[in-house]
Amino acid sequence: xxxxxxxxxxAVALFATFQQASAQSAGAAGAHTASCSIRSAPVSDAxxxxxxxxxxxxxxxxxxxxxxxxxxxxxxxxxxxxxxGARKLDDAAKLADEWTVMTPKEPYAILAASDVRHxxxxxxxxxxxxxxxxxxxxxxxxxxxxxAQYEELAGYRxxxxxxxxxxxxxxxxDDNIRFDWITSLDKNHKFDELxxxxxxxxxxxxxxxxxxxxxxxxxxxxxxxxxxxxxxxGPAHIPMTAVYGDAGIDYWGIEVAFNGKKRTLQIDTGASxxxxxxxxxAGTGLVRIDTARVGGFGxxxxxxxLISRAASVHIGGLEFxxxxxxxxxxxxxxxxxxxxxxxxxxxxGLIGSDVFDRYLVTLDYIKxxxxxxxxxxxxxxxxxxxxxxxxxxxxxxxxxxxxxxAPSMQKWTKMYRDGHTLIIPxxxxxxxxxxxxxxxxxxxxxxxxxxxxxxxxxKDDITVFRGLSGVTTKTFExxxxxxxxxxxxxxxxxxxxxxxxxxxxxxGFIGYPTLMQLVMHLDYxxxxxxxxxxxxxxx
Numbered sequence: 001x002x003x004x005x006x007x008x009x010x011a012v013a014l015f016a017t018f019q020q021a022s023a024q025s026a027g028a029a030g031a032h033t034a035s036c037s038i039r040s041a042p043v044s045d046a047x048x049x050x051x052x053x054x055x056x057x058x059x060x061x062x063x064x065x066x067x068x069x070x071x072x073x074x075x076x077x078x079x080x081x082x083x084x085g086a087r088k089l090d091d092a093a094k095l096a097d098e099w100t101v102m103t104p105k106e107p108y109a110i111l112a113a114s115d116v117r118h119x120x121x122x123x124x125x126x127x128x129x130x131x132x133x134x135x136x137x138x139x140x141x142x143x144x145x146x147x148a149q150y151e152e153l154a155g156y157r158x159x160x161x162x163x164x165x166x167x168x169x170x171x172x173x174d175d176n177i178r179f180d181w182i183t184s185l186d187k188n189h190k191f192d193e194l195x196x197x198x199x200x201x202x203x204x205x206x207x208x209x210x211x212x213x214x215x216x217x218x219x220x221x222x223x224x225x226x227x228x229x230x231x232x233x234g235p236a237h238i239p240m241t242a243v244y245g246d247a248g249i250d251y252w253g254i255e256v257a258f259n260g261k262k263r264t265l266q267i268d269t270g271a272s273x274x275x276x277x278x279x280x281x282a283g284t285g286l287v288r289i290d291t292a293r294v295g296g297f298g299x300x301x302x303x304x305x306l307i308s309r310a311a312s313v314h315i316g317g318l319e320f321x322x323x324x325x326x327x328x329x330x331x332x333x334x335x336x337x338x339x340x341x342x343x344x345x346x347x348x349g350l351i352g353s354d355v356f357d358r359y360l361v362t363l364d365y366i367k368x369x370x371x372x373x374x375x376x377x378x379x380x381x382x383x384x385x386x387x388x389x390x391x392x393x394x395x396x397x398x399x400x401x402x403x404x405x406a407p408s409m410q411k412w413t414k415m416y417r418d419g420h421t422l423i424i425p426x427x428x429x430x431x432x433x434x435x436x437x438x439x440x441x442x443x444x445x446x447x448x449x450x451x452x453x454x455x456x457x458x459k460d461d462i463t464v465f466r467g468l469s470g471v472t473t474k475t476f477e478x479x480x481x482x483x484x485x486x487x488x489x490x491x492x493x494x495x496x497x498x499x500x501x502x503x504x505x506x507x508g509f510i511g512y513p514t515l516m517q518l519v520m521h522l523d524y525x526x527x528x529x530x531x532x533x534x535x536x537x538x539x
Contacts (some may be wrong), residue, residue, distance in 0.1 A: 036139035051203030055085035107137035141171035155403035155527030227323035236372035238316035259285035270439030272420035280348035357524035358392035376406035434507035442511030
């Protein structure tokens with residue numbers, strides 16, 4: 001399905017107050033942290049249930065603790081946070097709103113409202129509320145944790161590190177904060193701290209221990225994932241390859257040679273790294289490291305993967321060495337049949353565009369090529385940082401700096417990024433701004449069914465969606481509306497809708513049918529994106 005784009009001028013000021021607010025919070029923290037006491041309260045049964053992701057149980061336990069002691073504001077906050085985790089967002093919002101009305105200067109009440117706004121997708125408002133909580137109580141660890149969450153998403157990763165480090169200093173025994181602090185560490189320290197966490201945490205039961213051990217496996221593997229560019233022949237213009245299905249071109253991919261064995265991988269901004277199907281991995285000479293699990297769209301849970309290493313990876317005229325590669329352990333995860341004559345896998349795999357995150361990445365679906373250029377130099381860059389043949393940095397600190405917007409990129413759109421996931425502020429109809437994921441691996445545009453009902457009609461649909469977590473069949477179809485994102489307007493006649501509540505704060509996905517009509521320019525380092533629609537109608 002093709003859509004008509006219109007170029008419009010839209011000012012979405014989601015990030016306008018960040019630097020001023022950040023400076024204010026830094027001043028408040030610096031002025032008061034010397035007098036803060038370290039939180040050393042024993043871990044409660046409610047805390048343990050929360051950390052085990054037993055959110056309904058945690059909410060009941062926190063409520064009981066608050067009933068026993070009405071001054072225990074932390075338990076009331078924990079109850080609301082657990083309700084959010086249990087996807088009881090409406091109930092959590094009602095309780096938080098009532099609390100803030102009754103006690104408008106209670107830091108925990110304001111922080112509860114912050115967490116609700118984050119779950120609703122109003123991330124800037126959530127950050128502002130977290131700053132307000134810090135101003136009222138500069139010694140509140142969870143407020144700094146909430147600040148770090150926003151700062152990381154918004155591309156202020158150095159600032160986020162400082163915020164979560166302060167939260168951990170104030171509450172070193174809080175497992176939830178401790179885990180976020182561990183994930184903020186560089187690769188060299190993350191493995192050791194995660195290993196200690198798994199051994200020491202009282203909250204870890206056997207159900208959660210295995211996923212954490214899987215995380216440990218991936219951290220260990222990724223710490224050795226150098227994937228350094230060792231040679232380049234000519235400009236980094238990588239041709240796209242059409243992959244055909246029964247009805248024509250299914251998608252565009254890139255030809256990638258693992259140890260000399262060529263495979264065609266779908267370009268997927270919603271995936272990370274190299275992911276090969278089981279069939280495609282045969283004969284590639286990959287060296288197995290360990291196993292883990294991976295998930296995505298679908299209702300059937302995660303799938304087992306093998307983490308391996310490729311000594312050599314060729315993409316166009318580029319050669320990389322020592323790259324981590326994930327291989328699906330089962331056939332048919334990304335499509336395939338079990339009847340005689342059916343292909344066990346209908347795809348050879350995915351390549352996440354974040355493979356090239358050390359460069360400016362252009363996905364040009366008009367000329368059908370991928371282009372890589374050096375990122376603009378930052379004022380703080382020094383000449384002693386080694387660069388590869390394309391000017392990309394491969395040091396551990398290259399992705400830990402605060403966002404920098406070069407003079408040549410003033411018209412680019414500031415986006416959020418959660419790991420490899422690209423999240424674009426999007427205006428729906430005449431309503432407010434929502435958050436949509438830009439995902440070339442999604443076969444369709446999607447909107448959350450609850451959000452859709454706010455501005456259009458919906459009816460039952462029978463569309464089936466397949467992802468790394470199986471299939472989803474409970475879908476709906478919306479009526480007409482418009483979407484404005486990154487300076488483009490997209491008139492929608494109808495769109496698939498489903499329950500997206502498990503993607504916290506996300507209202508939809510801008511999928512392949514839309515993105516394949518664009519030229520996408522991506523800056524992973526600074527959380528910036530610029531879209532061009534060459535065939536758009538000018539307005």
